[in-house]
Amino acid sequence: MEIVNVNLKNYSYPIYISNGILSDIGLYLRNHLRSGRAIIITDSNVSNIYLQNAEDALSKDGFVVSHLVIKAGEESKNLYTVKRLLEECFDFGLLRDSAVIALGGGVVGDIAGLVAALYMRGIDFIQIPTTLLAQVDSSVGGKVGVNLDEGKNIVGSFYQPKAVFIDTSVLKTLNKREVLGGISEIIKYGIIKDESLLNFFETNLEKILNLDDDMMRYLIKRSCEIKSDVVSKDEKENNIRAILNYGHTIGHALESITRYKKYIHGEAVAIGMYYAGKIALNRKYIDESYLLRIKNLLISCGLPVDYGNIDKYEIVKCIKHDKKNREGKMKFVLPIGYGNAEVFDVLEDEILNVLK
Ligand SMILES: NC(=O)c1ccc[n+]([C@@H]2O[C@H](COP(=O)([O-])OP(=O)(O)OC[C@H]3O[C@@H](n4cnc5c(N)ncnc54)[C@H](O)[C@@H]3O)[C@@H](O)[C@H]2O)c1
Ligand SMILES: [Zn+2]
The missing domain is CATH 1.20.1090.10 (Dehydroquinate synthase-like - alpha domain)
Structure with missing residues (x-):
């Protein structure tokens, strides 16, 4: 396992890189999250391949977890999706010490990060990037946001995750x-x-x-x-x-x-x-x-x-x-x-x- 630390004073966090880490995610998350309640945001492609594995890994370590699935693709990266997700977080009973977990590529990471930043003025955020682009770029550095019809990434924020988990094995299913x-x-x-x-x-x-x-x-x-x-x-x-x-x-x-x-x-x-x-x-x-x-x-x-x-x-x-x-x-x-x-x-x- 490789660990890279992102040093940002009060907002520092580790990036864990390992083959198969997704199956052990619950174990690690205990050290990074304040409560046992979390919601996974993922997309319609990634959910078919990795959602079950992620949910099992969290439940076996005692997390109460649910999931929200958005349609795969850049078209989902808008404020309508964010509004729907925020409402669903509320319906699931997410509290101020709960967490949002992004499981997917850069689109999921950018949307889920914005949802985490906005929900109750900001709750814990975890990134599990599943595309190579997301693993080497978008999941690191805290830029989150969505598009307007007028342009890409116009609405957004800087919101750092509590940790990033990079499982190299998920690259095998990427085209x-x-x-x-x-x-x-x-x-x-x-x-x-x-x-x-x-x-x-x-x-x-x-x-x-x-x-x-x-x-x-x-x-x-x-x-x-x-x-x-x-x-x-x-x-x-x-x-x-x-x-x-x-x-x-x-x-x-x-x-x-x-x-x-x-x-x-x-x-x-x-x-x-x-x-x-x-x-x-x-x-x-x-x-x-x-x-x-x-x-x-x-x-x-x-x-x-x-x-x-x-x-x-x-x-x-x-x-x-x-x-x-x-x-x-x-x-x-x-x-x-x-x-x-x-x-x-x-x-x-x-x-x-x-x-x-
Ligand atoms: N926040 C930042 O700093 C930052 C930096 C760069 C890019 N971005 C944003 O990232 C987005 C692009 O991200 P992307 O290239 O990851 O695209 P994406 O999230 O749309 O993923 C690409 C496709 O791969 C699928 N997929 C994801 N993981 C998979 C896996 N392991 N196996 C099979 N299929 C998988 C997805 O469902 C999707 O269809 C853009 O919206 C861009 O603006 C953000
Ligand atoms: Zn780029």
Whole structure:
């Protein structure tokens, strides 16, 4: 078992990473929760595969537990779902010392976290992330929230869980594309913070793509360490937390232009990382061989680096509307040297120059 601690003074918490930990969850939760009453929020896919196991693990350790199932998919991530879940928490008799447990991917984690933050002004929250993206990214760091019709993640809060439980065995049932979406974010950590992660990928690629458990445990642990390190220095994204958005500026634009249908998030981020790398190359922050190395790694994982025939002017227009670009400046995370990155203001022409 690996344990990564997220250090946030009064809100610090551990991330447990182990194969099969879901079956022992009750044992651990006793140390993290104030009462024996908890509700599991999950989605219509994950509930079919893992809900029974989770409920059994909790009941055998004396927890009084129930569950709420939302329809799988991003469309559920809205305030109507939150309202319904809050009402159901009340009907189940959740009290101020009860807990909400998120069992699922990033969609479930973001919704359940908001429900936990709002219910009776905030009750205990536990994350059991079941997608690779959720295990290496969304379950760590405390961002919770839902979408409005006007845009993604507009309504939300920072609400840290009491603990995160990562069971690597659940990755076996995830479809290949979802796995690659998570891999893309792990490569991101390598580029912004730890070049040795890139070496690790290059040396062990076949095993990683076959979800070898030792490999996955290492990659998830390193990712959680890097994210937790960044978050503990800047919880509310006032400055350095923004480097986690590497690849996301162009990535979000591509997702939005294609109405979230063509790419899954990690694919759009892969393309975004390559093009942000091109801007960095033009500024001589990195050399050509390093950019080629990043490109080859993404391609050999099966991730895209090309956005097809989308109009580059549309991409720039979309970036200008991004909520993260305050005062009309275009903020970009650019790699500077190996395993390092910073946030820069980038000119419109620099972006147009690297796009086709
Ligand atoms: N809070 C944050 O810091 C943060 C960071 C990144 C992304 N996000 C959010 O995360 C969401 C995306 O998360 P996601 O990629 O996990 O998507 P998701 O939660 O929609 O899960 C993807 C699909 O996989 C299924 N699934 C989940 N676990 C499974 C398993 N073990 N086996 C089989 N199927 C499984 C789900 O039912 C779903 O159909 C977005 O809404 C995004 O905004 C949040
Ligand atoms: Zn991301």
